[in-house]
Amino acid sequence: MSTIKPNYTRPLDFKHGRVDMTHGSGGRAMAQLIDELFVAAFDNEFLRQMNDQARFPAPQGRMVMSTDSHVVSPLFFPGGDIGCLSVHGTINDVAMSGARPLYLSAGFILEEGFPLADLKRIIESMAQASRDAGVPVITGDTKVVEQGKGDGVFITTTGIGVVPEGVNISGERARPGDKILVSGMLGDHGVAVMSLRENLTFHTSIQSDTAALHGLVADMVAAVPDIHVLRDPTRGGLATTLNEIARQSAVGMMLHENQLPIREQVKAACEFLGLDPLYVANEGKLAAICAPEDAERLLQVMRAHPLGRDAAIVGEVIEDSHCFVQMETAFGGRRVVDWLTGEQLPRIC
Amino acid sequence: MKYIDEFRDGALAKNIAANIAREADPQRRYHLMEFCGGHTHAISRYGIADLLPANVRMIHGPGCPVCVLPAGRVENAVQLVQMPGLILCCYGDMLRVPAANGMSLLKAKARGADVRMVYSSADAVKIAQENPQRQVVFFAIGFETTTPPTAVAIRQAQALGLKNFTVFCNHVLTPSAISHILQSPEIRQLGVLTLDGFIGPAHVSTVIGSRPYEYFAEEFQKPVVIAGFEPLDVMQAILMLVRQLNEGRAEVENEFSRAVTRDGNVKAQQLVAEVFELRRVFEWRGLGLIPYSALRIKAQYADYDTELRFDIPALSIADNKACKCGAILRGVKRPQDCKLFGTVCTPDNPMGSCMVSSEGACAAYYSYGRFREAA
Numbered sequence: 102m103s104t105i106k107p108n109y110t111r112p113l114d115f116k117h118g119r120v121d122m123t124h125g126s127g128g129r130a131m132a133q134l135i136d137e138l139f140v141a142a143f144d145n146e147f148l149r150q151m152n153d154q155a156r157f158p159a160p161q162g163r164m165v166m167s168t169d170s171h172v173v174s175p176l177f178f179p180g181g182d183i184g185c186l187s188v189h190g191t192i193n194d195v196a197m198s199g200a201r202p203l204y205l206s207a208g209f210i211l212e213e214g215f216p217l218a219d220l221k222r223i224i225e226s227m228a229q230a231s232r233d234a235g236v237p238v239i240t241g242d243t244k245v246v247e248q249g250k251g252d253g254v255f256i257t258t259t260g261i262g263v264v265p266e267g268v269n270i271s272g273e274r275a276r277p278g279d280k281i282l283v284s285g286m287l288g289d290h291g292v293a294v295m296s297l298r299e300n301l302t303f304h305t306s307i308q309s310d311t312a313a314l315h316g317l318v319a320d321m322v323a324a325v326p327d328i329h330v331l332r333d334p335t336r337g338g339l340a341t342t343l344n345e346i347a348r349q350s351a352v353g354m355m356l357h358e359n360q361l362p363i364r365e366q367v368k369a370a371c372e373f374l375g376l377d378p379l380y381v382a383n384e385g386k387l388a389a390i391c392a393p394e395d396a397e398r399l400l401q402v403m404r405a406h407p408l409g410r411d412a413a414i415v416g417e418v419i420e421d422s423h424c425f426v427q428m429e430t431a432f433g434g435r436r437v438v439d440w441l442t443g444e445q446l447p448r449i450c
Numbered sequence: 451m452k453y454i455d456e457f458r459d460g461a462l463a464k465n466i467a468a469n470i471a472r473e474a475d476p477q478r479r480y481h482l483m484e485f486c487g488g489h490t491h492a493i494s495r496y497g498i499a500d501l502l503p504a505n506v507r508m509i510h511g512p513g514c515p516v517c518v519l520p521a522g523r524v525e526n527a528v529q530l531v532q533m534p535g536l537i538l539c540c541y542g543d544m545l546r547v548p549a550a551n552g553m554s555l556l557k558a559k560a561r562g563a564d565v566r567m568v569y570s571s572a573d574a575v576k577i578a579q580e581n582p583q584r585q586v587v588f589f590a591i592g593f594e595t596t597t598p599p600t601a602v603a604i605r606q607a608q609a610l611g612l613k614n615f616t617v618f619c620n621h622v623l624t625p626s627a628i629s630h631i632l633q634s635p636e637i638r639q640l641g642v643l644t645l646d647g648f649i650g651p652a653h654v655s656t657v658i659g660s661r662p663y664e665y666f667a668e669e670f671q672k673p674v675v676i677a678g679f680e681p682l683d684v685m686q687a688i689l690m691l692v693r694q695l696n697e698g699r700a701e702v703e704n705e706f707s708r709a710v711t712r713d714g715n716v717k718a719q720q721l722v723a724e725v726f727e728l729r730r731v732f733e734w735r736g737l738g739l740i741p742y743s744a745l746r747i748k749a750q751y752a753d754y755d756t757e758l759r760f761d762i763p764a765l766s767i768a769d770n771k772a773c774k775c776g777a778i779l780r781g782v783k784r785p786q787d788c789k790l791f792g793t794v795c796t797p798d799n800p801m802g803s804c805m806v807s808s809e810g811a812c813a814a815y816y817s818y819g820r821f822r823e824a825a
Contacts, residue, residue, distance in 0.1 A: 359460075369451050374569075425821050432681050433460045433467070434497015436818040442797035442808075 118217040125245030142228035147239035155239035167194035180308030184227035196315035200262035212251035274329035275350035279418040280396035285411040291381030312385030330390040353421025457680030487514030487809025494818035496681040509781035510811035522765035525549040539574035540589035571603035578615035598718035601725040618756035626743035650676035659714025773802035
């Protein structure tokens, strides 16, 4: 009796194996990586079609699409990793239009020599995030670059979604008198990632806030369909996001420092490192701008959602031809909260 | 934050502000210079100017170590880092400082040079230990606060027997800069600028103590109040200066008594004296050549001196002619008086030294105070 099993392929060694150039060559090794890792993890009816594209039914209404590349370093950080981050990041970009995110695509650039164990951990985290969010990854692509030409893994995700009727959320709709809200504690992601940087290494209990916000957005839109602006303050923090909106809408803004929700630990880490929490990245927070009469209702809806428990009204939109974002300091003075100059911290997402 | 929030209390600030407003004599003006960039930053960031009466004016001094480093020395570093295999370690705010031909360390890094941002001189020593085959240069800058850690790094490198670690020393001295300003023609002869008093450095004074300022108070008859970098420290120091001026006193007072003594940190001073000695003259960006205003590494530590290990040419690179940094650093002009300010010279694309670091007078004003101009 023969001991050779027909059609047997030795499975990938996810314990000790490493990515090599054949995993991106289009040959059998690549097919195996796709089958045993990507398809197994993301499994859904669209991916199972095994085509170079995914076919799906198009919903009625206005669609939105957004793409986001992720190059965070380190790949694993307190509260998350590049995998779940790449799902949350794109879902949030889609959701900030008020849309319901439907599908994701994912492109991977892997570096030769990257441990398969780490890759598996990242893909499983990504798949978990996608399942939790109810937004499947329906198509993807993998490339491998030579050692030294990448940094482990880079992930680009694209998302599409559909905007409910009557919702018109856009960066140019901030009007003088509008209220500015944030959905929770600022700066957690940036501080969590920073704490692991080789040239910093400090210990903190802060976890990244990485999260998919479309559920929160759905509740907000249902309660207040006429939200004027939504945006997630990722790189560059709340300060940068508000400056972008101020310019788009040709308005100014006035923040109140003592109303900004910031954890003591984040304040302390920023104090120590000479950073300003207003410029530190978030990955599970949003800023919302709405008419003053809607603000209180919106705040209550946000606080009722687990991802908006610490939501707060932090300022108002004002008339200002210079489009300055200003802040009343807790100290009693006033200052400009300017665009970020240079790079506070590279490769945060 | 314990020990921080206490010094940022808005209610107390209003109290002190009310005292300043009540005690400041409306018949006279109070021109107070805060020497340190740390104070400039606090004044801008917390909006302290909004809390002062119109006749109490703060003048931003030259105490930002990044700002006063001449472009020639930055160019030296840019050239040095082109050397194959060399690693240059520097503090983060040095990266964007413009050198010659629009270059900076950040741009050199983008072109492939190995520039590492470090938070401490000890990190540079560690990098040298980890890269024994490569030359590691620590680009040392700063006033008396950062000098002792550089001395420690040199001693550590010696103890470890490191052959690949040197220090490009650019440490400068606070008292020389203050003398230079007080002796400048605008103040001494021309009377263009009246400087009524000084807010003395915070962290520098923890090292050198309050004694070195006694000379200025006596010789130039200007009150000095040493203050911490928190906004309430600054407010309290302003009140103390107003009181001294009202009473016709010119003394050294210490608001920052929780950290500064009259003699300072004697151990740190000894360490600095062991490793460094005075340079005969050193160029300050915006201020020019100032005699005995900087330190160099002593002969017995010559093995750790970048200027002796490598060929470092003496370069003098003039700032843009329209740049008013020199006058701004001496308090003769304000940032908004400069034609370049906010137009071609911005924090993203600094032309002059005061726009380079967030502690620089122009950058602080640009980032935090522009709305006052606009209003």
